[in-house]
Amino acid sequence: MTEDPEEGMLSWDESVFRDEHVFEIDYLPETFLHRDTQMETLKYALRPAVRGSRPLNVVARGPPGTGKTTAVQKLFGELRAQTDVKTVRVNCQVNSTRYSVFSRLFEGVFDYEPPSSGISFKKLFSQITDQLVADDRVLAVALDDVNYLFYEDEASDTLYSLLRAHEEQGGAKIGVVCISSDLDLDVIDALDTRVQSVFRPEDVYFPKYDQTEIVDILEERVDRGFHEGVMDAPVLDRVAECTEEQGGDLRVGIDLMRRAGLNAEMRASKAIEMQDVEKAYDKSKYVHLSRRLQELSEAESALLEVIAEHDGKRAGDIYDVFNDETGLGYTRYSEVTNKLDQLGIITASYADVEGRGRSRELTLNYDADAVLERL
Numbered sequence: 001m002t003e004d005p006e007e008g009m010l011s012w013d014e015s016v017f018r019d020e021h022v023f024e025i026d027y028l029p030e031t032f033l034h035r036d037t038q039m040e041t042l043k044y045a046l047r048p049a050v051r052g053s054r055p056l057n058v059v060a061r062g063p064p065g066t067g068k069t070t071a072v073q074k075l076f077g078e079l080r081a082q083t084d085v086k087t088v089r090v091n092c093q094v095n096s097t098r099y100s101v102f103s104r105l106f107e108g109v110f111d112y113e114p115p116s117s118g119i120s121f122k123k124l125f126s127q128i129t130d131q132l133v134a135d136d137r138v139l140a141v142a143l144d145d146v147n148y149l150f151y152e153d154e155a156s157d158t159l160y161s162l163l164r165a166h167e168e169q170g171g172a173k174i175g176v177v178c179i180s181s182d183l184d185l186d187v188i189d190a191l192d193t194r195v196q197s198v199f200r201p202e203d204v205y206f207p208k209y210d211q212t213e214i215v216d217i218l219e220e221r222v223d224r225g226f227h228e229g230v231m232d233a234p235v236l237d238r239v240a241e242c243t244e245e246q247g248g249d250l251r252v253g254i255d256l257m258r259r260a261g262l263n264a265e266m267r268a269s270k271a272i273e274m275q276d277v278e279k280a281y282d283k284s285k286y287v288h289l290s291r292r293l294q295e296l297s298e299a300e301s302a303l304l305e306v307i308a309e310h311d312g313k314r315a316g317d318i319y320d321v322f323n324d325e326t327g328l329g330y331t332r333y334s335e336v337t338n339k340l341d342q343l344g345i346i347t348a349s350y351a352d353v354e355g356r357g358r359s360r361e362l363t364l365n366y367d368a369d370a371v372l373e374r375l
């Protein structure tokens with residue numbers, strides 16, 4: 001038998017992907033492994049809504065990419081399909097004030113946006129609650145990435161309004177699931193005492209997946225996303241190892257598989273090799289960073305750029321450059337520094353500096369070039 005030189009090579013009309021969509025960021029997985037206890041507790045908390053009662057409130061916590069959003073999306077999807085319960089998930093990274101959170105709730109309840117001319121918060125609030133009462137419907141709200149409401153000092157007001165809706169507004173029934181991936185933030189502790197006294201949520205923790213769990217979960221995607229034989233076990237193990245290395249965030253693994261698939265295609269190969277994974281890892285390990293940088297304001301990006309360009313310099317020097325470039329003063333500089341610190345992009349710590357007393361030292365938590373490339 002003569003060997004076919006084309007064997008193992010992709011032709012133009014072939015692909016390693018069976019369904020590339022399963023590697024996209026908004027893909028909702030059909031099977032959701034290793035999250036049974038978390039799903040149970042969430043169901044337990046939401047079940048009263050199905051009977052027309054107010055659901056229990058929940059705080060869902062855990063490191064990034066551990067399935068918190070997916071869990072809520074799956075349950076909210078089931079509630080929408082099988083019951084009368086209204087569900088709205090608000091991305092607080094984008095909607096980080098009480099007003100914008102309630103604007104999204106308005107949209108969820110009425111299926112159209114609130115008037116763009118603007119109405120008072122009080123009006124916005126009462127229109128939502130009046131409608132819920134009139135329809136006799138329960139509203140389940142997920143505040144996804146709720147930590148951003150804390151960074152903007154809007155969390156207490158937002159929660160207070162949501163939690164008091166049943167007392168003040170004719171008995172509107174609203175339950176809240178707060179999702180936080182900031183492990184340094186104690187959600188309850190960080191709220192005002194007036195909120196703490198009415199907020200006694202169920203706690204659902206999403207631990208980091210270990211390497212075997214990561215393999216189990218990613219195997220599903222391999223089967224759905226790639227043709228048979230494209231990714232063999234040792235290569236998948238390496239993907240899981242890289243994912244583990246990056247804090248167990250499944251986004252890294254999923255992104256890595258997609259990029260590795262594209263790399264294999266670039267070599268016109270029918271199978272993904274280790275080299276395709278290694279090459280992809282240089283990019284995929286920064287998925288957190290890219291996500292965080294996407295939502296920065298102009299002032300935050302400007303300061304980060306200065307820090308990255310002057311890595312290792314004293315805070316005073318950094319402030320001078322920031323001030324020169326943006327015209328913003330020290331108060332704003334200080335606020336932006338705190339925000340970047342809370343986001344985990346930099347660490348701002350106090351240090352004794354000779355001749356200057358205590359001053360803040362800013363260190364970048366990522367490679368400076370990686371930051372600059374993505375800004």
Ligand SMILES: Nc1ncnc2c1ncn2[C@@H]1O[C@H](COP(=O)(O)OP(=O)(O)OP(=O)(O)O)[C@@H](O)[C@H]1O
Pocket residue numbers: 024025027028029031032033034035062063064065066067068069070071145180181206217250251254
């Ligand atoms: N058990 C699982 N099975 C299948 N896919 C999963 C599982 N857990 C997470 N994923 C996938 O991993 C990615 C990240 O999950 P998700 O967005 O739910 O995490 P998260 O904990 O909400 O993250 P963050 O806190 O950063 O918002 C998604 O693409 C999701 O489909």
